[in-house]
Amino acid sequence: MDHLHAISSYGLGLWDQGRLSPVAALGVPLGVLFHLALSRLGDAERFMYTLIAAMLFLMLGILSVSVFLGSSFLGALAGLCILASTFNVGLFSSMVIYRLFFHRLRRFPGPFDLKISRFFSVLRVAKEAKYHSDVAKMHERYGDFIRTGPRELCIVRDSAIPIIYGPNTNCHKPTCYIGFSIKALQTYEPRITTLVTKLADQVSNKRVLDATAWSMYLTFDVMGEVGFGKDFGCVSSGTNHPAIQSIRDHMHILGVLSHIPWLLNIVGRIPGASKSYRPLFSYCQSQVEKKREGIDLEKYPQDIMTWLLKAVVEKDVSASPTKESLLDDARLLIIAGSETSAAVLASALFYLAKFPRVLKKLQARIDDVISTPADWTYEKARSITYLDNFIDETQRLKPALLTGGYRRTPPEGILIDEQFVPGNVSVIVPIQLIQTDPRYWKQSADFIPERFGERSAEMGTGKAPYMPFSHGTYGCSGKNLALMTLRIAVSILAQRFDIAFAAGETGEVFDKEAKDTFTTYLKPLNLQFSPRK
Template identity: 35%
Template sequence: MALNYSVLAGIYGSMLVYRAAFHRLSRFPGPFGARLSNLWITGKSIGKQDKYLVIEDLHKKYGDVVRIGPSELSIVHGAAPDAIHSNRTSCTKGPWYNILHPLESLQMIRVKEAHAVRRKTWDRGFGSKALRDYEPRVAGYTDELIRQIDARLGKPVNVTEWFNNYSFDVMSDLAFGKSFGMLVSGDKKHYFTETLHADMGNVGRFSHLPWLFPIFKATPVVNAENKRFWAFVTSLVEERIKNPPSEPDVFSWLLEEYQALPDPTTQDKLNLQADAHLICVAGSDTTAATLTCLFFELVCHPEAAAHLRTEIDDYFTKTEKPEHLSLSKLEYLQACIDETLRLHPAVPGGVQRLTSPEGLQIGDHHIPGNTIVQIPTHTINRDARFFAEPNEFIPERWTSRKELSMEPSVFAPFSTGRYSCVGKQLGLMELRTVTSQLVRRYNFELAPSQRPDDFVNGKVDAFTLACAPLDVVFTPREQGK
């Protein structure tokens, strides 16, 4: 027994010494603990779940390239987005993308060629014609959201909760052919969303220990809730297959491709379930968080809200009902959305990539091969080298004061390259439709009990951004005011 312990001590001792002093990333600065184990950064992810702020502080202390794990670098450099995410990059997706194995949604595909094949179907599902088909549904759920706010005029409304209900109703309709009914019922505790948010919390906490997820899913008792959740998703998919909707939805395109297979395999069916799950996750959490943060900024910056209201009022003098194509031409509305996405990115920590064996050159930094790299979106979006007054909400930096954006190319809220967000235009449709209608109809301000710092400090990095409660009081607008 003593010999066994001695062997283990020797193995792990040698490994730690190698990581600390002789590893290929040893020349990059960072906390000493991060050199030894991913447990260091995981420890910073547990608790307040404000890892994006921890990473920001590390870059302030150590510079553009920081070692945050034995084989992982966080990079904030003007050349990094193009080098890591463009179509020309040699980088691939990192090991984090295996966490749902054996399920493999579009987002989780690591092989570029396989991703390109599946992406074609998704592109059809989010093309111009498809978006026109979805637009009446988005408008219908927006009307229901307005009815709920009308019923609560003059009282505090937790917009975090209601925007979440809205976005999940839209995406459950487009994924499963039916709404979860969260707007009508006011239910913020639907089984799917509650379990999903719990899972996303764990993803945020343990994203640097991806090997834990297969162990968790294979351990009896511990994996019971995970198995129950995916059984529920499977039932939703099977019900959707048996009951096609009268109008096409996003899932229609995926199902058409699946049913065209001559002999679908078990893996094909698992992937279909994973894609249905992805529609809900990618299209709901991100939209809800962005809407919440946008209205937080508008209530805190009444001059920007007044400017936006003027533009929207002018729009509605010429248009009876909001229409996505014409809304997309409202310059200041888009500027407010962009500025919100800059300050409160939907994925604050960025996404993981793996450098090719030959490595990668970013400015003066050569990144060795087979290194996990990540651009922390929150940090690069608030870097004073790229954006003047980086922590201020100034929509004009995208319109009349473009000199405030010295390097706008680093701003990529929907990512870039082959892995860019396929649902970008649908997300923007929801953002523009809801914002235009609420700004047109209501005045709004923070509830007396709502402190801005409570909202800002309550944001959670659960891979996607999760927002703290935000209580806003809506009152009807008087004509012309």
């Protein structure tokens, strides 16, 4: 504090002498000119790291030159502070005026603060992480086209889905994983079935358990097995692997900072900031190295990481370009693949407990095809239409991603109905909101699996927007794996157990308090599992 007081006192003295006034006068127009130049280069996020490094280097250079030319260190530092302050006044004033009155998205309605900066979006979600609820409120106030950021649009129209997410879209995002082919899935099915059987055995012993936690144990084990050929041991132990728990403990922070991706990346690069994630990083790195050492290119890959390594060795166009990107793929594979399936499975169990009629109907349909648990096979389970109807309705009301992912419009822009959307902006159709919109879904808030089956024509399901796995080229490549896991888990558990809310559990907190983090974060759900007679 003494140093700051000395600098400020020294600076005020120089200001009184008139020596810093020219510096202050220079800072504002420089800030404005910098913003105008920056806006012509496109989105600064693409080169934010370089920009920050260049600005720090420039400030150090100005300070050094000032001292070299005869200024005292305090005088040079005071001048630099004045210049930086006035520069930022010019920069941010120009930025605010441009974004409000001259930006290509200026015609679109939306909250005043979000038009200025995504930092305000972070402030909105920091406390509860319910961005999907915020979007729903904005939709009610501003309509179908909402400006949710300086360069972001949220669009709540079914006609926007094929244009933004369809197979022939010109809107883009990064590519996804390989290793989810139908042939590959055939090698995963027996291992997933073994893990679900272990879960059923645990359920038999415990009778009452937290469906949210145990769904997560199962799906993390599945992704460990499918991703690396080795599960985490979560189902066997009834606890999270340390590598997984470290991430779970920080999903709220990840969800909040994900609204400013470049800031999340910078925070992650600060020494010590990613300490909590080291168990996962170390685990993934060790598994990748083991797979690399033991890879046999002549054998058909038995897990996704082997597929990824095989692509690198064979220099396939889908291969990860660097070692670090390969490790990133490994980490994202575990987190995204596990969290999403866990959220849907826990929600499915919630609906089975909440609606006994649905549970009884599902059990009857399973019994018609599979007379006893000993006769269960995946082929038989997959043939049960009502099982898929039930899973589809679960994902309609409670999709794994409540808001979804952004796409970038092409330079020429896109036309959605009567509305032209300019090029090079981020657009999104919020998944849960569009899938529960009463304009497209009859009895939109009600859980009716039959809308995907025998009542499909009556309820107009075929024309309604449904996108839990997104669509097109950039849709979720793990869709088939996720559906396989859900079919196996739901059919085995429903066949063997009657499911109800445990004593003292109503399901209200689970139902209403989901958080929109990197994926959907669910509250605990205590369920009673009673063996069927």
